[in-house]
Amino acid sequence: MKDQYGRDINYMRVSITDRCNLRCRYCMPEGIEWLPMEQILTLEEITEACRQAAALGIRKIKVTGGEPLVRKGCMELIGMLNALPGIEQVTLTTNGVLLPEYADELCRQGLHAVNISLDTLDPVKYTAITGFDQLPKVLDGIRAMETHGVPVKINAVLQRGVNDMECIALTELAEAHPVDVRFIELMPIGHGKEMKPVSNPEVVEQLRSHYGADRVTPDFHTHGNGPARYYHIDGFQGSIGFISAIHGKFCQNCNRIRLTATGDLKPCLCYSDRISIKNALRTGSPEDVKELIRQAIEQKPAAHCFENIQTVTELKEMSKIGG
Numbered sequence: 001m002k003d004q005y006g007r008d009i010n011y012m013r014v015s016i017t018d019r020c021n022l023r024c025r026y027c028m029p030e031g032i033e034w035l036p037m038e039q040i041l042t043l044e045e046i047t048e049a050c051r052q053a054a055a056l057g058i059r060k061i062k063v064t065g066g067e068p069l070v071r072k073g074c075m076e077l078i079g080m081l082n083a084l085p086g087i088e089q090v091t092l093t094t095n096g097v098l099l100p101e102y103a104d105e106l107c108r109q110g111l112h113a114v115n116i117s118l119d120t121l122d123p124v125k126y127t128a129i130t131g132f133d134q135l136p137k138v139l140d141g142i143r144a145m146e147t148h149g150v151p152v153k154i155n156a157v158l159q160r161g162v163n164d165m166e167c168i169a170l171t172e173l174a175e176a177h178p179v180d181v182r183f184i185e186l187m188p189i190g191h192g193k194e195m196k197p198v199s200n201p202e203v204v205e206q207l208r209s210h211y212g213a214d215r216v217t218p219d220f221h222t223h224g225n226g227p228a229r230y231y232h233i234d235g236f237q238g239s240i241g242f243i244s245a246i247h248g249k250f251c252q253n254c255n256r257i258r259l260t261a262t263g264d265l266k267p268c269l270c271y272s273d274r275i276s277i278k279n280a281l282r283t284g285s286p287e288d289v290k291e292l293i294r295q296a297i298e299q300k301p302a303a304h305c306f307e308n309i310q311t312v313t314e315l316k317e318m319s320k321i322g323g
Contacts, residue, residue, distance in 0.1 A: 001057040001297050003300040011255045013064050016040075016261055018262075019066045019070050021067055021095070022097065035261070043080065047084070050084055053257075054085060056297065059086060059087065060225050063077065067098075069102055075105045075106055091225075099116070113151040113152070114152055115155050118154050120156075120163045125163055128162075142179065158197070159196060164198045175237065182240070182241035185243065200243075204242065218230070228242060251303035259277075263277050263278030265296035271304075275295055276292075277292045
């Protein structure tokens with residue numbers, strides 16, 4: 001289905017929980033309260049929402065959280081979504097801590113690819129950023145998915161004065177492994193407004209300075225569903241991607257909507273506007289659900305406003321939204 005600006009909306013990010021087993025401050029600061037489970041969509045309700053979204057042209061689904069692997073039944077849900085008519089791809093975003101435990105089952109359920117959030121390879125910094133000493137499990141998870149042949153992307157968010165000097169070490173994961181490493185500019189959502197971001201143009205210049213400009217060249221191959229712009233470094237197995245919400249606005253090509261764990265459709269991450277489909281899922285008809293999804297797609301704004309923090313209206317933490 002096309003929105004009012006002619007963009008083909010074929011991708012839906014689906015948050016299945018607000019809970020997480022880590023505490024990254026820009027996403028889930030200490031003191032945050034969990035939502036009661038009765039406010040969270042059941043797996044069957046999530047599947048029905050995706051069924052109706054597929055009827056409108058959604059072809060790719062990203063399962064997110066919080067941390068989706070802490071939700072009981074996550075693996076079965078991936079299989080249920082894969083079985084829906086029209087759905088061509090089901091992928092997962094995770095912090096990677098539980099991947100060594102669940103890699104086999106995720107593959108049996110048909111997972112197509114995985115994004116792993118990882119902001120540092122320094123064990124001390126990892127504990128400081130996430131609140132837990134779990135880096136070895138994340139690295140084991142990367143290796144487990146590599147063994148299964150599942151495409152892996154590493155998502156890193158750099159914060160000035162915290163891990164801004166980590167970009168070279170993280171980049172070299174793509175030299176040692178067939179993974180794509182992507183740098184995502186910190187978005188001014190929730191506690192992210194209080195952090196000091198690092199711009200992606202700065203990171204590109206660091207890579208060119210370190211490796212030599214002639215070795216860092218644009219990579220125009222398709223690497224997934226999102227807006228990342230990629231570079232290849234000569235001799236590397238994977239590529240380096242940049243998702244630059246602030247310094248490389250990509251709204252003209254946006255192809256997504258978001259479904260929160262509580263059943264709210266968000267046409268844009270930047271704004272508080274949302275349409276609830278929870279009641280329609282629980283007491284309405286499939287056509288009611290489909291019509292609300294249609295409305296959410298039609299209401300997508302032309303662009304976000306992250307470059308002007310004062311006009312950002314979304315006040316919830318990222319864990320409550322599903323990134």
